[in-house]
Amino acid sequence: MDDIKLLMPSAASILQSMRDIGYTLDTAIADIIDNSIAAAATQIDIIVNERPEPQFMIIDNGHGMGADELYQALRFATKPPTEIRSDRDLGRFGLGLKTASFSQARRLTVISSKAGQFCAAQWDLDYVIEHDKWLLKIIDPARLHIDQIYLEKITEHGTIVIWDQIDRIEFSGQETEAQRYLSQLLTKLREHLGLVFHKFIEGTAKTDQIKITLNHIEIPAFNPFCLSNKFTRVIGVEKVFLNDSEVTIQAYALPHYSNMTPQEYEMFRKRSDLLNNQGTYVYRNDRLMVWGGWFRIIPKSEQTKYSRVEINFDKSIDHLWTIDIKKSKASPPFAVIQILKQIIGQITGTSVKMTTTRVSKSLETKESPWNRYSGDGVSYRVNQNYPLFQTLLNSMSVEQRKHFHALIEVIESSLPVQGIYSDMAVNPKQVILHNHNEDNIKGLKEKFLNFAEFMEAKKMDKDVLREASISSGLFSGNLENLNRWVEEYYA
Ligand SMILES: Nc1ncnc2c1ncn2[C@@H]1O[C@H](COP(=O)(O)OP(=O)(O)OP(=O)(O)O)[C@@H](O)[C@H]1O
Ligand SMILES: [Mg+2]
Numbered sequence: 001m002d003d004i005k006l007l008m009p010s011a012a013s014i015l016q017s018m019r020d021i022g023y024t025l026d027t028a029i030a031d032i033i034d035n036s037i038a039a040a041a042t043q044i045d046i047i048v049n050e051r052p053e054p055q056f057m058i059i060d061n062g063h064g065m066g067a068d069e070l071y072q073a074l075r076f077a078t079k080p081p082t083e084i085r086s087d088r089d090l091g092r093f094g095l096g097l098k099t100a101s102f103s104q105a106r107r108l109t110v111i112s113s114k115a116g117q118f119c120a121a122q123w124d125l126d127y128v129i130e131h132d133k134w135l136l137k138i139i140d141p142a143r144l145h146i147d148q149i150y151l152e153k154i155t156e157h158g159t160i161v162i163w164d165q166i167d168r169i170e171f172s173g174q175e176t177e178a179q180r181y182l183s184q185l186l187t188k189l190r191e192h193l194g195l196v197f198h199k200f201i202e203g204t205a206k207t208d209q210i211k212i213t214l215n216h217i218e219i220p221a222f223n224p225f226c227l228s229n230k231f232t233r234v235i236g237v238e239k240v241f242l243n244d245s246e247v248t249i250q251a252y253a254l255p256h257y258s259n260m261t262p263q264e265y266e267m268f269r270k271r272s273d274l275l276n277n278q279g280t281y282v283y284r285n286d287r288l289m290v291w292g293g294w295f296r297i298i299p300k301s302e303q304t305k306y307s308r309v310e311i312n313f314d315k316s317i318d319h320l321w322t323i324d325i326k327k328s329k330a331s332p333p334f335a336v337i338q339i340l341k342q343i344i345g346q347i348t349g350t351s352v353k354m355t356t357t358r359v360s361k362s363l364e365t366k367e368s369p370w371n372r373y374s375g376d377g378v379s380y381r382v383n384q385n386y387p388l389f390q391t392l393l394n395s396m397s398v399e400q401r402k403h404f405h406a407l408i409e410v411i412e413s414s415l416p417v418q419g420i421y422s423d424m425a426v427n428p429k430q431v432i433l434h435n436h437n438e439d440n441i442k443g444l445k446e447k448f449l450n451f452a453e454f455m456e457a458k459k460m461d462k463d464v465l466r467e468a469s470i471s472s473g474l475f476s477g478n479l480e481n482l483n484r485w486v487e488e489y490y491a
Pocket of ligand 1 (some may be wrong): 030031034035036038060063064065073074078079090091093094095096097098159289453
């Protein structure tokens with residue numbers, strides 16, 4: 001080695017580049033909340049002010065920081081990823097507070113209180129750029145214009161993180177439009193936090209139960225496994241040990257939508273659809289990191305849409321999961337992928353059964369008016385062996401038969417599959433079979449008698465007539481009456 005040169009990075013450039021490592025408002029706020037949880041907070045309040053200037057505040061009742069701790073906290077890469085941390089500490093890189101904040105705002109102020117002593121400091125992006133130096137502003141907390149009600153929340157201990165000069169969220173523009181945009185953004189944020197921290201909010205995490213509010217409204221937990229519903233199926237647990245650390249893999253099958261309460265169904269539908277959110281949910285120390293999808297083991301499909309797999313790992317094996325600074329990515333180690341591959345059939349089996357038996361029950365009965373054909377593709381065709389169909393054909397002239405076949409072909413080839421599919425995906429409970437039932441029972445009985453005549457039912461066994469009547473769908477909801485009419489018909 002001939003010589004050594006010290007090459008200091010440019011503070012101005014680094015800080016500006018770090019703004020774009022890919023945070024969204026949701027992942028940025030979640031990163032700040034991670035710190036509050038690490039500081040043993042039980043109450044976290046997010047306040048979004050639009051006026052006089054747009055501002056975000058995250059207030060926690062955690063243990064707070066003394067002045068020196070605060071300055072260290074604001075230093076970039078303040079702790080190495082290899083440092084051993086307490087169990088509840090969700091941090092790893094010593095960066096989150098700063099990178100998450102600058103992803104949304106140009107100014108980050110932190111006020112903290114410990115043992116009744118307040119301290120405050122501020123990173124001002126424009127000040128750093130102007131001087132091209134890592135110059136932290138030390139602030140006298142008394143000079144900060146913060147509403148007393150917020151300061152009171154941390155009188156004993158706690159921390160307030162303030163973002164202002166927000167330039168990554170559009171607050172301006174047409175007033176009503178801007179408000180709509182902001183309210184959509186906050187709705188999404190609420191959903192994100194309710195999911196990512198659901199175990200903390202529910203009180204099932206290994207920490208104390210945590211309450212999170214957004215603009216004074218409590219954020220409810222969203223349990224992606226619908227565990228409060230007794231129809232959710234719990235499918236066996238698998239455990240893998242990696243570097244002496246346990247990884248658990250727990251599969252569930254959500255209840256069929258017809259067994260969900262309207263509220264549950266609405267929640268699952270609103271949180272994008274079942275189809276998109278199927279798959280794995282990876283938790284690092286109870287905090288959800290990534291979800292949805294099967295790590296390319298199988299594609300997301302209609303048949304596996306009720307399958308969910310909860311995977312829990314401990315941060316002691318972070319390096320095996322290649323987690324990113326934003327805590328929104330994690331790739332499973334080879335051993336976990338191998339296990340998932342081995343048990344994927346078992347994991348998804350229940351969902352596959354739930355989706356296919358419902359189809360076959362109604363469509364594969366011999367007497368069904370529709371047949372399902374699968375080969376290169378799947379198609380649905382009118383069952384030409386259906387007795388009613390045959391009887392009608394027999395009563396027609398050759399010419400009429402030709403026209404009738406043409407009509408059936410038109411119906412088969414113009415079945416609005418896309419429309420039915422998208423209606424089923426968006427709101428399956430609203431898709432109902434067109435009901436020809438007469439309101440009055442007399443009319444319905446007449447229809448039954450016509451049907452029986454037409455089928456030349458006297459020539460058939462009464463069970464066959466009953467089956468054919470049921471599968472026709474004409475008498476659904478009136479099975480008791482139907483049974484009686486069949487008996488009467490053969491009496
Ligand atoms: N709300 C808070 N209350 C108490 N201490 C905090 C709070 N926020 C941050 N700190 C302190 O500041 C340090 C730096 O936080 P920062 O989020 O930048 O990095 P980290 O949490 O250590 O790691 P990561 O980059 O993975 O988030 C934390 O380790 C913690 O000691
Ligand atoms: Mg952090």
